[in-house]
Amino acid sequence: MLFHNYKYAMKxxxxxxxxxxxxxxxxxxxxxxxxxxxxxxxxxxxLKTIPIAIVKxxxxxxxxxINIFEHLKTGEEPMFQISYEDEKDAKTLLENKKIxxxxxxxxxxxLIVKENGINQTILKFVTEEIIQTEEVMRNVVALEIEDxxxxxxxxxxxxxxxxxxxxxxxxxELVNISNKNLSYTMIEFYTLIAMTCLYGGxxxxxxxxxxxxxxxxxxxxxxxxxxxxxxxxxTNALAGYTVQLIGIALLFFYTICFLKIDxxxxxxxxxxxTLIGCFAGLSLGIMIASVFKTNENTKTGIVIAFTMLxxxxxxxxxxxxxxxxxxxIPILNQINPAxxxxxxxxxxxxxxxxxxxYFNIFSLCIFSILMLALSIRSLRRQTYDSI
Amino acid sequence: xxxxxxxxxxxxxxKNIKAVDGISLEVKKGEILGLLGxxxxxxxxxxxxxxxxxxxEKGTIQIFGKPMAPNAYDIKREIGVVFQDVAVFEELTVEExxxxxxxxxxxxxxxxxxxxxxxxxxxxxxxxxxxxxxQLSGGLLRRxxxxxxxxxxxxxxxxxxxxxxxxxxxxxxxxxxxxxxRENGATIVYTTHYMEEVEILCDRVIILDKGKVIANxxxxxxxxxxNMEEKVNVEVDSITEKQLEEIKKLKNVDEIYYHNQNLTVxxxxxxxxxxxxxxxxxxxSILYDKIYSERPTLNDVFLELTGKELRD
Numbered sequence: 165m166l167f168h169n170y171k172y173a174m175k176x177x178x179x180x181x182x183x184x185x186x187x188x189x190x191x192x193x194x195x196x197x198x199x200x201x202x203x204x205x206x207x208x209x210x211l212k213t214i215p216i217a218i219v220k221x222x223x224x225x226x227x228x229x230i231n232i233f234e235h236l237k238t239g240e241e242p243m244f245q246i247s248y249e250d251e252k253d254a255k256t257l258l259e260n261k262k263i264x265x266x267x268x269x270x271x272x273x274x275l276i277v278k279e280n281g282i283n284q285t286i287l288k289f290v291t292e293e294i295i296q297t298e299e300v301m302r303n304v305v306a307l308e309i310e311d312x313x314x315x316x317x318x319x320x321x322x323x324x325x326x327x328x329x330x331x332x333x334x335x336x337e338l339v340n341i342s343n344k345n346l347s348y349t350m351i352e353f354y355t356l357i358a359m360t361c362l363y364g365g366x367x368x369x370x371x372x373x374x375x376x377x378x379x380x381x382x383x384x385x386x387x388x389x390x391x392x393x394x395x396x397x398x399t400n401a402l403a404g405y406t407v408q409l410i411g412i413a414l415l416f417f418y419t420i421c422f423l424k425i426d427x428x429x430x431x432x433x434x435x436x437x438t439l440i441g442c443f444a445g446l447s448l449g450i451m452i453a454s455v456f457k458t459n460e461n462t463k464t465g466i467v468i469a470f471t472m473l474x475x476x477x478x479x480x481x482x483x484x485x486x487x488x489x490x491x492x493i494p495i496l497n498q499i500n501p502a503x504x505x506x507x508x509x510x511x512x513x514x515x516x517x518x519x520x521x522y523f524n525i526f527s528l529c530i531f532s533i534l535m536l537a538l539s540i541r542s543l544r545r546q547t548y549d550s551i
Numbered sequence: 552x553x554x555x556x557x558x559x560x561x562x563x564x565x566k567n568i569k570a571v572d573g574i575s576l577e578v579k580k581g582e583i584l585g586l587l588g589x590x591x592x593x594x595x596x597x598x599x600x601x602x603x604x605x606x607x608e609k610g611t612i613q614i615f616g617k618p619m620a621p622n623a624y625d626i627k628r629e630i631g632v633v634f635q636d637v638a639v640f641e642e643l644t645v646e647e648x649x650x651x652x653x654x655x656x657x658x659x660x661x662x663x664x665x666x667x668x669x670x671x672x673x674x675x676x677x678x679x680x681x682x683x684x685x686q687l688s689g690g691l692l693r694r695x696x697x698x699x700x701x702x703x704x705x706x707x708x709x710x711x712x713x714x715x716x717x718x719x720x721x722x723x724x725x726x727x728x729x730x731x732x733r734e735n736g737a738t739i740v741y742t743t744h745y746m747e748e749v750e751i752l753c754d755r756v757i758i759l760d761k762g763k764v765i766a767n768x769x770x771x772x773x774x775x776x777x778n779m780e781e782k783v784n785v786e787v788d789s790i791t792e793k794q795l796e797e798i799k800k801l802k803n804v805d806e807i808y809y810h811n812q813n814l815t816v817x818x819x820x821x822x823x824x825x826x827x828x829x830x831x832x833x834x835x836s837i838l839y840d841k842i843y844s845e846r847p848t849l850n851d852v853f854l855e856l857t858g859k860e861l862r863d
Contacts, residue, residue: 168654172643179642374640377604381638385699388602388632389655390624546621547606550565551599 165391166399173371173403183366186468187411191360192418198356199423202349213237214283215245217254217266229269232294243286267291350513351506353425355480358505360415361441362471364408368449369467371400372543373460378551379453380460387546397543401446408442428513433521437512440528441505445471447535448501454542474502504528553580554616555707555738556601561610563593563600563762570596571607572762578707578740583733585753586742587849589859593762594742595635598709601740602632614707628656631705631737635712637696639684645695646671646680649702656703670702673728690721697725701732708732710741714748726752746849758853765856770849777847777855779805781824784845785814788838797835801827 254266265277277284377387419425479486497503508524556578563571599605612619674694758766803821
C-alpha cells in the first residue's frame, strides 16, 4: 500500500504542469535571468587590483606617502599595483590604459587620471585622505617625529579604515584576481536555492489538500477508505520531498554546468543544508494546507507570496535589503527560512568556521518542527464539523 | 432480513441550525434504499455522518451490526462511496484513477487488475481507459466517479446523487450499472432529487425535508400518501364554466384545475375514470387534442406532505 500510494503521488506530481513549472522551470528561468542581469553589474562594480604609477620628482620627497602606497600594495588583498616611472612614461602608460592613474610626488601632491571610473574614484579618495591625514598628523607630532615608521603605520591605518568604511557605504568589494571569486551575485543564487526549497511547499500543500476530507473530493474518498490517514500523508510527503530534491538537483546541475556558478567545495554541508531547506519548505506547505481554511488556489498564492517575501528580505532582489534587515531588524532574518538557507550557504562560502552554518541548520530544524507541530492538530482530525 | 445500517435519532447541527433532525433509518441487506428530498433536506449530511466524515451531536450509527467510527477499518473495507462531487485525479488516466482508489482497499495486484477490468466494463468505459478526466464528457466523468467508488466490490454502496448533470444516455448507463450491482448482492443507499430514478430503482424510499424523515415506505406505499388515485390531463379547445362545474360533479372527481386550455382532473379513488370523462366530452361535443392519465408520483406525495415541489 505504501509503495502504491507513493507511486501514484509521484505520478500526480510529475503530471501536474503548474506544480512542475513552479518547482522545476521557474527557478531555472530565474537563475538564467540572474546570470544575465547580475554578471554585467558585477563586472562594473567589482574591483581588481588598481594599476597606478608613481612619479618621483626628487629622491627624498614624500617617502611617507610612498610608504603608505607600499602598504596598500601588499597583503592578502592588495589594493594597488604600483610601478615607479618618470612622468613621460607614466603619461604613455595612462594613454595606453596600462594604468588607471599616476601620482606626481610634487608639492602639492598631484593625481593624474584620464577617465571616470570606480578605480579612479578610489585612487582619488585614497590620495585625498593621505594628504589630509598626513597634514593632521604632521601638525600633531610636528615637534617629535622620531619614529617615522609609526607615523606611516598610523597614516596607513587611518586611510585604510576610512577606505573600508567608504567601500561599505558604497557596497563595493575589492577583488583580487588570484583569490576566490568573491561575488555578491552568489547571494542571489543562494536565495534562488532558498526559493526552490521553499517552493516545495506547493508540493506539500497540493498533496495534503488531496488527503483532507474538508479540502477536496479526493480527500473525502480517501478518508472513507480503510487506510490509515497517517500512512497516506507520510507517503505523499515523501513523494513531494523526492520531487523537490529532483528539482533542486536539476537547479544545481544547471547553474553549475551551464551558468558556471561556483558553490564552493563543501559538498557535504551544501547537500545537508539543501536537504533540510527542502524539508522546511515542505513543512511550510503542509502547515498552510492544514491550518488555513480556504481553497487550494488561495493557499498556493499564500505559499508563493510568503516565499517571495522571504526571498526578497534575504536579498533576492538586491543585497541591500539583506544588509538593511540585518542591520535594522535582525530578528526578521533570524525567523525567515529563506534567510536561514541563504545565510547558511553564505557562511559556508565566506567563513572558515561552521558556527554560523550550524546555527542556520538548527534554526531551519526548529522552523520545520514548528510548522509540523502547527499542522498536526488538523492532520490528526478524522471527523469534521462541516465538509 | 438482516439490517446492514441502523441509524437512531441522528442529530447534526450547523451553528444551531439542525441539518439532520432526529433521523432514524434502517437499511436491509440487498435492498436499494432511496433517500429522496430537495436540495438542503439533509440527504448528503446524513450520509456523511453515517460514514464518520462529520461529527454529529446525537444519535447512534451501526453498520453490519457494529458501531461506525472513523477508525472502524474493517467496516470501511466493505463500503464503497460515490460522492456527489467527482473525486478523481486530473493527472491520472481512467485506468490509473480506478487502480489508485481500488488500491486503498485491495493489496493484491492481480486481483485488483481483475476488479478494475470489471469496474470499467460495468460503467462501459472500455474505450476510454487511457483517457484523462479532462478528456471525458460530464457523463463519462460521472461513470468514472462511480467506477472509482465501487471497483473494490463493496457490500454496501452509498451513491450520492450520481446522475446530477448527466445526459440521458449516461444516466441510463449509470442506472443499469446500479441494477447490476444489486444483482451482485450489494446493499445500496441512493440519494437523489430525481423521483423518476427512485421509482425505477428503489425497493424502499425515505423522503426527507428540513432534516426530518417525512415518509418511509415502498414507492407504492408512499404513493398512497398522495391522497389521490389518478390524475387526468386534457388539452381542450374550449370549455364553459358550466361544463367545468359539471365535470367537478362527475363520479370520483376530487378537484379540477383549468388554465390555458389545459384541464387537470384529480380523482381520489375509483376505476374507469378516464372513460367517464371521455364520454362526457362526447356528450357535450367538447373538442380535445390530447388526453392522458397519470398515476400519482412521488412528487405528488411530496407536494401533499410539504405543500411544495421536490425541485423547489
